[in-house]
Amino acid sequence: MKKKRGRSSVIDIDKILNIKKKTKIIKVKKGKKSSKKETKKKKFSVVKRHLRRIGKKEGMSSVKTNYTEKTTKTSGKISSGLANFDKLVEGGFEKNSANVVVGASGSGKTIFATHFLVDGMKKGEPALYITFEEKKEQFYKNMKQFGWDLEEYEKKKLFSFLEYTPGKVKTMLEEGGGAIETTILRQHTSRIVIDSITSFALLFDNELEKREAALTLFNMISSWNCTSVLTLEEDPMISKEFTTAKTIEFESDSITLLYYLLQKGERKRYLEVLKMRGVKHSRKVYEFEITPSGIKVLSKNLKKIEGL
Numbered sequence: 001m002k003k004k005r006g007r008s009s010v011i012d013i014d015k016i017l018n019i020k021k022k023t024k025i026i027k028v029k030k031g032k033k034s035s036k037k038e039t040k041k042k043k044f045s046v047v048k049r050h051l052r053r054i055g056k057k058e059g060m061s062s063v064k065t066n067y068t069e070k071t072t073k074t075s076g077k078i079s080s081g082l083a084n085f086d087k088l089v090e091g092g093f094e095k096n097s098a099n100v101v102v103g104a105s106g107s108g109k110t111i112f113a114t115h116f117l118v119d120g121m122k123k124g125e126p127a128l129y130i131t132f133e134e135k136k137e138q139f140y141k142n143m144k145q146f147g148w149d150l151e152e153y154e155k156k157k158l159f160s161f162l163e164y165t166p167g168k169v170k171t172m173l174e175e176g177g178g179a180i181e182t183t184i185l186r187q188h189t190s191r192i193v194i195d196s197i198t199s200f201a202l203l204f205d206n207e208l209e210k211r212e213a214a215l216t217l218f219n220m221i222s223s224w225n226c227t228s229v230l231t232l233e234e235d236p237m238i239s240k241e242f243t244t245a246k247t248i249e250f251e252s253d254s255i256t257l258l259y260y261l262l263q264k265g266e267r268k269r270y271l272e273v274l275k276m277r278g279v280k281h282s283r284k285v286y287e288f289e290i291t292p293s294g295i296k297v298l299s300k301n302l303k304k305i306e307g308l
């Protein structure tokens, strides 16, 4: 007999995600016991078996497909902290949304993303910065120029810096858990940055796999009750048919493009909100500056920019 698909499977998966979360909380609370690893393994295999069972019951081909169902977003706004940016997007990022910032090297992605985290930490919201590329010492030093003392935030348990390989993120998506989830649950993280997802996206051979992985990652972050900014290194001026940005674009909740253009012998910075789900965002291109206190969008929008 054919089983009904759709809504019921979503509910089941939500339940499982909650079970998974709970098991992880128990694990963290238990602390330093030597059998922790074993316990974690057992609990994960229980969750995975359960997922597989539901997958079979619902006539689904794989657990992975099931897990990529869109999770429910909690409504509300999270300020970006960037001067004048929130005005362009009806007050900020959507709560628990995944926001991609695309730009070429040196366009300001890391500063944009860190500014977002610092804004949260100033309000007491713990932040997690995951990177494949930045070196901690140099990164802290660079950010101090904007008055952002990440070492101090770290001491106050508001900031976590995590160096992670793209491969580890892939494993996390397939098996759940890992250092990222442990940190999030322990620190009660509410804002996450992954800087960048470029090398992670390169792990996947084709567009479909890339898209599926992006959706799984975004949903995982959302299920942790976190709002995220994910940077992607790609020049928005070079429009190819199948760029990583274009693939990931479909699954993210918002896309902001950072331009770094040479005009009359001088490089100027511009940004544009390309999409933000459920938001009547500005469709104009704005100049922005990197000031001693971070990113500042210049309120005068630019109607005609050479090359755009």
Ligand SMILES: Nc1ncnc2c1ncn2[C@@H]1O[C@H](COP(=O)(O)OP(=O)(O)OP(=O)(O)O)[C@@H](O)[C@H]1O
Pocket: 103, 104, 105, 106, 107, 108, 109, 110, 111, 112, 145, 146, 233, 290, 291, 292
């Ligand atoms: N204190 C500062 N004041 C003004 N501009 C700065 C300051 N520090 C860095 N910049 C500018 O910001 C650029 C770096 O910004 P950022 O690190 O955010 O770029 P990115 O897009 O992350 O680059 P990458 O792709 O290489 O990681 C520098 O190249 C420089 O032009």
Ligand SMILES: [Mg+2]
Pocket: 109, 110, 111, 195
């Ligand atoms: Mg960077």
